[in-house]
Amino acid sequence: DMKVTQMPRYLIKRMGENVLLECGQDMSHETMYWYRQDPGLGLQLIYISYDVDSNSEGDIPKGYRVSRKKREHFSLILDSAKTNQTSVYFCASSLRGPSQNTLYFGAGTRLSVL
Amino acid sequence: GQQVQQSPASLVLQEGENAELQCNFSSTATQLQWFYQSPGGSLVSLLSNPSGTKHTGRLTSTTVTKERRSSLHISSSQTTDSGTYLCAIDRGVVGQLTFGRGTRLQVYA
Numbered sequence: 001d002m003k004v005t006q007m008p009r010y011l012i013k014r015m016g017e018n019v020l021l022e023c024g025q026d027m028s029h030e031t032m033y034w035y036r037q038d039p040g041l042g043l044q045l046i047y048i049s050y051d052v053d054s055n056s057e058g059d060i061p062k063g064y065r066v067s068r069k070k071r072e073h074f075s076l077i078l079d080s081a082k083t084n085q086t087s088v089y090f091c092a093s094s095l096r097g098p099s100q101n102t103l104y105f106g107a108g109t110r111l112s113v114l
Numbered sequence: 115g116q117q118v119q120q121s122p123a124s125l126v127l128q129e130g131e132n133a134e135l136q137c138n139f140s141s142t143a144t145q146l147q148w149f150y151q152s153p154g155g156s157l158v159s160l161l162s163n164p165s166g167t168k169h170t171g172r173l174t175s176t177t178v179t180k181e182r183r184s185s186l187h188i189s190s191s192q193t194t195d196s197g198t199y200l201c202a203i204d205r206g207v208v209g210q211l212t213f214g215r216g217t218r219l220q221v222y223a
Contacts, residue, residue: 042118042200043213058210088155103147103211105157 002027006091006106013113019078021109023091031094032074033103034058034066036087043090049074081113118203118214126220133188135217137201145204146177148186151216152197160186160199191221 004025013019023032030051035043035058045058047066055066063085067075074093078085089109095101117140127133137146148160161168163175163184177184188195198216205212 040215042215043202043211045210048210090157092157102159102162103149103157104159105149107154107156110155 002104004091004093004104004106006089006109009107009109011109011111013081013111015083015113016080017113019081019085019111019113021076021078021089021091021111023074023076023106025072025074025093025104027093027095027104028071029093029095029101029104030071031096032068033092033094034064034074034076035090035092036060037090037108038087046076046089081111083113085111086113087111118201118212120199120201120214120217122217123215124218124220126222127191129191129193129221129223131191131221133186133191133195133219135186135188135199135201135219137184137186137214139182139184139201139203139212141182142179143182143203143205146184147202147204147211148173148175148184149200149202149213150197151200157200188219191219193221193223195219196221 007022032049034046037043049055049068091106092103094103119138121136147162151157163177165179167176172189174187200216201214202211
């Protein structure tokens with residue numbers, strides 16, 4: 001079953017707390033992504049990972065970092081979360097880059113930073 | 115940077131009517147994809163169409179690369195088609211897509 005799983009689905013944190021968003025895929029995809037979606041802004045790419053320990057910044061990496069130690073798992077970390085990081089975060093994966101292959105998205109994590 | 119503009123922003127149809135969604139982009143795209151986002155939030159890839167016309171089920175996409183535009187036609191709309199349709203362009207940098215803000219479609223019975 002081709003699936004991208006995000007945990008948790010909903011999260012409430014206080015400003016200054018650390019946040020860990022987790023993403024897993026069962027398709028052995030090389031490439032994984034983290035996006036955030038805000039009302040009226042569409043999806044914005046935070047980080048992209050081309051394989052284990054091969055990560056690149058996207059359009060809005062400031063305030064975020066990522067970790068990919070296994071091909072099937074990609075984490076997004078917010079050190080000392082800020083209120084403007086309240087958003088819906090989507091993880092996605094593709095066999096390689098999106099030019100060659102379909103993107104599969106997770107269901108999203110709705111993060112509120114108070 | 116690459117800009118992707120979608121129109122209309124929202125569309126309300128009665129079941130059975132056809133929908134026409136537009137996507138315009140500011141520079142040459144090597145890849146163009148259409149996605150559907152359900153009201154619950156999850157995104158699903160509908161089709162990839164960098165040029166020409168592609169069909170899948172009740173969906174038809176036509177991309178005119180030289181004119182930097184793409185359309186998505188939904189025939190005989192159903193209430194289950196309700197949601198947001200997103201257009202995304204590959205900028206030529208491996209893995210990086212630029213998304214439009216989407217067209218929100220509501221189909222009522």
